[in-house]
Structure formats: C-alpha cells, structure tokens
Amino acid sequence: MFLYIFLLFAGLSYAEIYVLIQVGSQVGALSAIALTILTALVGASLVRSQGLQTAFEARSAMERGETPAQQMIEGLMLVVAGAMLVMPGFITDFFGLLILLPPLRALLAAKVLKSQALKMQSVRFQTRGQGQVKDANPPKHDDDTQSGKTIEGEFERKDD
Secondary structure, eight states, X not given: OXXXXXXXXXXXXXXXXXXXXXXXXXXXXXXXXXXXXXXXXXXXXXXXXXXXXXXXXXXXXXXXXXXXHHHHHHHXXXXXXXXXXXXXXXXXXXXXXXXXXXXXXXHHHHHHHHSTTOOOOOSXXXXXXXXXXXXXXOOOOSSSGGGTOOOXXXXXXXXX
C-alpha cells in the first residue's frame, strides 16, 4: 500500500513539473507562476465560501434531527480540494476545481456513503416520545450495574 501511495505522489509530482514547464514555455514563466498563484487564491476563496455553506447545511440537518453524513463527507472533500488548489500545479488545480463543483461533489459524496467501504454506525439514538437518550450498544456486564443499584463502599490502598 505504501508503495502505491509513493508511486502516486512521485508520478503526480513529475507530471506537475512537466505540465508547468510546457505551460511556461507557451505563456512564459512569470505568467505560469502568476496563474498558479491566481488559482490558489481563487480556489481558497471558493473553498471558504462553499465550506461555510456546507457547515450551515450540516447545522440545519442536525436541527431537523438528521445525521449530517452527506455534509460531513462533502466537508472532507472540500478540505482535499483546498489542499489540491494550494499545491502549485495545473493538474491538482484541475481536480480541485472539479471537486468544488457542487453537483459533482454531492454525487461523489453520495457514492461514498452508499459504498460498502464506509459503514457508519450510530452509537446513540433518540427514543420516540420520551426524549431520553439511550445507548444503542450497552456494555455487557455480569454485575448489577444495569439495574440502577449503587453499591457504596470504602477501600484502602496497601503497598506490597
């Protein structure tokens, strides 16, 4: 697995250098550098505004009593998009801008949520009508702690 990640980053770095050289030879080195800085600034601004929008959507979902799983995945995707846009290069900028497109991001987040690789499990749930929060997976004990009885006692620590 480490080898694949290493090869991915190394290959991406070499591809970015190649594309930067090609663009720089066509439009000039200073123009290519200015363009990468411009995409980083515009991308950071877009990530900020879309991140705030996603946070507001997550908050409204929580207020409705829903789990904001879609918004959480989209928020992580925005973090990845921001990192890609800040990295110098046109390939990462292209993929970062693709992630910033809301319909594509929503589609990718929905696919991630439906995949078998990601299983979300809720530990707590709200019971209907009573307004009490109960543990969905209570601990299994052989003692009498589940019945609500409290056993009082004293102890003294002895050093051997």
